[in-house]
Amino acid sequence: MYLTKEEFLVLSARKLGIHSREEISQKFKLSQTSIALCDNALYQKYGIKANSTVELKQKLVEIADLKKVEVVDADKMPYFEYENDVLVKKIKITKIDVLALLDYFQYVEDEKKEYELILNEDASNMYRILEIKDVETLEKTKLTSEAG
Numbered sequence: 402m403y404l405t406k407e408e409f410l411v412l413s414a415r416k417l418g419i420h421s422r423e424e425i426s427q428k429f430k431l432s433q434t435s436i437a438l439c440d441n442a443l444y445q446k447y448g449i450k451a452n453s454t455v456e457l458k459q460k461l462v463e464i465a466d467l468k469k470v471e472v473v474d475a476d477k478m479p480y481f482e483y484e485n486d487v488l489v490k491k492i493k494i495t496k497i498d499v500l501a502l503l504d505y506f507q508y509v510e511d512e513k514k515e516y517e518l519i520l521n522e523d524a525s526n527m528y529r530i531l532e533i534k535d536v537e538t539l540e541k542t543k544l545t546s547e548a549g
Contacts, residue, residue: 402446402465405475407431411439412470415462492520498531501544505533 404412414425422433431439444450444457447464451457515536520529531545 402470403473403478404443404446404470405439405478406472407435408439408442408446409470409472411436412443412461412465413467415458416465416467420458492518494520494531495545497545501531502533505542505544 410429410431411425414429419425419428422436425431425436426433440457443461443465447461449457449460449464451460517534517536519532519534519541521532529545530543532541532543534541
C-alpha cells in the first residue's frame with residue numbers, strides 16, 4: 402500500500418491505540434483537519450466502509466499491515482492522487498484498453514455486477530497488463546498485454 406508520510410503517521414498512531422485526533426495532533430504535530438483527511442484517505446485506500454467512526458477505526462487497525470506500506474510523496478502516489486485535498490483513484494488507460502473493455506462487457510448481461518480493474522506495469526514501462534477481476538468469483542481475465 403502506498404501512503405503519504407502523514408497517512409503513515411496517522412495509521413501508525415491508530416495501530417498503537419491512539420484514536421483521539423487531539424492526541425495524534427500533539428504527538429505528530431499534524432493539524433486535526435489534516436488527520437481527518439488522512440483518515441478518509443486511509444479508509445478509501447483500504448476499501449473500508451462502516452456505519453460509525455469507531456467501526457471505521459477498528460476495521461482499519463485490523464486490516465492495515467504496516468509492513469506492507471511504502472511511504473511516498475503525494476505527487477508520486479500511484480493510482481491515488483489528490484485533487485483539491487480530495488483523494489481520488491486514477492487509472493490511466495489507452496484506447497486499446499477501452500476497446501478491450503467494450504469487447505469484454507458486450508457479453509455481460511448483469512448490469513449491476515461488480516468488477517475490479519487491475520493495471521500492472523513496471524516503472525520503466527517494459528510491460529503493461531490490464532486485467533479485470535469478477536468480484537464474486539475472483540476470476541481474473543487478462544484484457545491487454547502490451548510491451549512499453
